[in-house]
Amino acid sequence: MSMDKEMIKTTCLRCLAGCGMQVHVKDGRPVSVAGDPDSVSGQGILCVRGKATLDYVFNEKRLTVPLIREGERGSGRWREATWDEALDLIAASFSRLRDDHGAESVAFIEGGSKGYLDAWLSRFANKFGSPNVTKAAQHCFLPTFLGSKLTYGALTRPDFEHPPECLVVWGANKHETALPEGTRKDMTISEGKTLVVIDPAPTAIARKATEWVRLRPGSDLALALALINVIIEEGLYDATFVRWHCVGFGALKDHVKQYTPSWAEGETGVPAEDIVRVARTYAATRPGAIFSGNGIEHYHTNFQMGRALAILRSLTGSLGAHGGDIFWQRPPLRHNGDPELTAHGELPDDVPDVNYRDDLIPLMPFALHQNLTSAMLEGVPYTVRGAYVMGCNPLLTWPESETVRKAFSSLDFLVVADLFMTPTAALADVVLPVASYLEIDSVHVGEFVPEVRATRSITSVGQARSDYGIFAELASRMGWNGGGPMRTRRSTSCSSLLA
Template sequence: MANRMAMNALMGVRCYPPAVPATTVRTMCPMNCHPTLCGMLVDVEDGRLLGVRGDPDNPDSQGFLCIRGQASREIIGNPQRLLHPLIRDRRGGGEWRRASWDDALDLIVARMRSAGREAVGTWSGHGVFANNYGTRVSSHLLRRFSNLYGCQWWSPTMICWGLGAFGLGLTGLLETNTKEDMGAHSALIVLWGANLASQPNTARYVAAARRRGAGVVTIDIRETEAAAQSDEVLIIRPGTDAALALAMMNVIVGAGLHDRGFIDRHTVGFDELAAHVASYSPDWAAGVTGIAADRIVALARRYATTRPSMIVLGGSSMHKGANGWTAGRAVACLPALTSQVGIAGGGLGPRHGSATHGQMLNNIVAQERRPPGRYVPSQMVRITEAMVNGDVKVMLLFGTDMLSSYADAGQVGAGLDRCDLVMVYDLFMNGTARRHADVVLPATSWLEEVGAKSTNTHLYLMPKVLEPPGECRPVTWVLGELARRLGVADFYPWADDSGALDAVLDHESTGHATVAALRADGGIRALRISHVAHPDLVFPTPSGKIEFVSQRARELGLPDLPVYEALPRSSFPLALRQGRTLTHFHAFYDHGRALPTLAAADPVPVLWIAPADASARGVADDAPIRIYNERGQLDARARVTSKIPAGTVWMRDGWEGLNRLTSGVAAIPDDAVEVFGFSGGQATFDAMVEVVKR
């Protein structure tokens, strides 16, 4: 055979290698819809992707794969894919030219050296977690590089769930029960700001609980997809969740529905809390939240007297306001008052970014080797200020559209304009790259490098299936080349591509997994965790107990008891809020525009608006509109619907230009943002707006 091929080559006959039969490989969907992560089977032939489908043997998703996952096949072979390094000499209109990797990296390193290490910032987004969400080895490596070099690094949790988790942490309830526990044991499920469109695997267990006879209550600012799974729906005014929780505590304590024995053993500050909530009556809360007082009383009694009851908190959207952390702080007191903690079917249910009891991994970030320096805290507004003020001059952006991720995008853009160099590493061009980047580097996709994802219950291998196209390189290679040029020693001390991942996974919770061991297990391994949160009734607070009165909050200059803080007044009449839908995930893949299926399903920005608000402005359904305030404007189309109350408007997040409307003010002090090991430094995404016809 070899001789025949050689002879054909000499004669000028084109030769083809023998066809490789199609194979099916188990992996995971590249969308990071935590706590919903879905298994995927990919069919490959001759180095080509033939198709993707749900994996029926995946214990988390059981064959389910939503439109986002189905659309991921369009990443491979996409004509818009970045394939080569690009450089331009002038932003905002200068022509991109193809460059070699050496030219691109040498330019980046020259600007880094000129700026000085403390004036270099590294920021990553979901684009580099597509192959490792839950294990986050790419984030570990970026932080390791930043620590060894001594430049700025900021935690990506600040754009998502960190602020809400900060409030939960002050009370002491950071762990969550699993969706499996909820489906099997909960008698009442309160979906508090938790839209199941972004948690389809959780929805399956809500449905299972309902079939057992469990009650389901939804609390949200609009009728979400979760409403269809609920026997009661309470529509709440944006930013008033803490007021509702305080009024529920008022009812529970006033009616003697609390568990004094549990409170005495496992909490601190009950007497102060009881006196504090006495003034937060249901009548007061009705005026604040828009929920009738009798419904607040009924909900509080139902929650306190149904056992076990579980609260599933929204992971992101409900915590993005100026008072966003106060909701988590107050809601977390409810399970403690009623001893719904540390039991099957109780406590808090799965939410974005949460962990189960025992779910841990190793740390390879080399924090102890970070040199002293002037570091900007992981506080969104401080990062923006550092760019605007010239304290940060080089921004290295990995898998993120910063303009879409950050509040007050107008100021973010002004800061990027002041930088000496902006680098974007991604699969596709995005808004930040088009407007502000000097260098664009082509990234690898989820099938083109080895990785592993973790849910709250399982660990999954994501093997390398395809060779990267063009000159695409994994983030590990890019960071390694930067480290080599900068003289940063010991960035990657492992022997092969799996080494860093093996080091992260080498923990008791994974059974000391390795890539090789996962492969031998068929790509799936159950984690050694508890399906019940805080089963030992030990809590991550200074006292080791649930803290109604928070010592940590007091030390940070925050109220030591749960409070409701009204949002700032505005001359604009409509409260704009953001959330997720099944057809998108943040700003992935150029806001989904690069994937034809998602672009067709969600072609333009659409604003939900109540009939009364639309009528007052002469706006008809599907009419072109303009949303504006003192910071900026966004063109969209109207969806006139009774599923949202007057005074509130809603749009799915991630649209380019949406965050030009948001305020960007810090929600908590700088000293508070990293007290729990993640960043709660999310700026406020509040926006009061007006809407007019175009």
């Protein structure tokens, strides 16, 4: 291969799947991307988002220099600034808010999980002294995870290596949102297994299903309770597994008597006879597995839905069985919520977060979006006056957009670090240009398989910097130079991740 052409392996981070990617570089610039056939996560496949990587990275609308607001908030009047000027202003403004109103007056916000970068945001917030960290977790992953954890200790995954005889895909559209996972499901379909899809929408996988259950949006919990009712009332559960591995069966049996298929028909729009048939199919076709997606987590019943799915898996004895729902062991790296990485011990115990009035989801570690907007606008339980927003656009993704706009407009100081000028960034006092995943060195643990992959710094755009580097520079200005991964200016410190 000539010196002006090369292929560099890295990891696509458009979602948490972390698919392997080959980047073809000519004269120092990426010119094309392809799936890496050596990747366990991606299996040589890139979805449409991965294929659009170069359009994303080199988009003409990318932010390339730090911007400081000059006009009225939201007026669109900015001036370009140096990194030192922007970072000095942020450090001074946040320090002033902390000194005048307490560290809890500043919130730290991100969108979807970003792997180990989550730990750096939490670490900065904890060292700053603010308990108010939030992300999309309240309606993405965490309800299902906590439902599983509080039922049988950990999250499970379908065992696609030994394809289930019956696969239930509930509120997930992986063929269009996480293509490698959709491909794994195709193994089940191609081998003539039973595929049940529960989804209001006619997704790609719904069109391939043995049985498509088209329920009313938001009625998932009612359907799950009715399935549990049928499995128990008709004695379709794995009696041996329940006897030796489950507690509280009697109480569960009494509780679900009221959730009959006839009742669920009124709640879900699914005929009672269809509910009975699906329950019998899932319970009798073993081993079975349930794969759920974010579709079930966008409603107020999301945590209980996570519990209900965990109970269904338990009743049928699918846990730990080949072709069932299995527990897989993470690679020997710290997870992104590790207390040592996040410096959780440095957060004062006497500072309440804005969730003081919410105890509906046990162990909820993040501030709820609606509570943050209330704190900004109403001062309940205290006033949030500043925010650092990392890769998130609350004006488009949080509920009640107009209320969110008023809340963020009311802040004394707002910083947004992003790749593009989003509606939220347009309200900021300082906007920081952030590097994409082709511009940083880091480590990623696969979401769907226990695979660790490197993310390589292959190119650069303008003056964009990594989020890791931004936090490190701000930490330095705050005087937090004493050890720990926050000192790393360019990337994740690999040595700090070893468990």
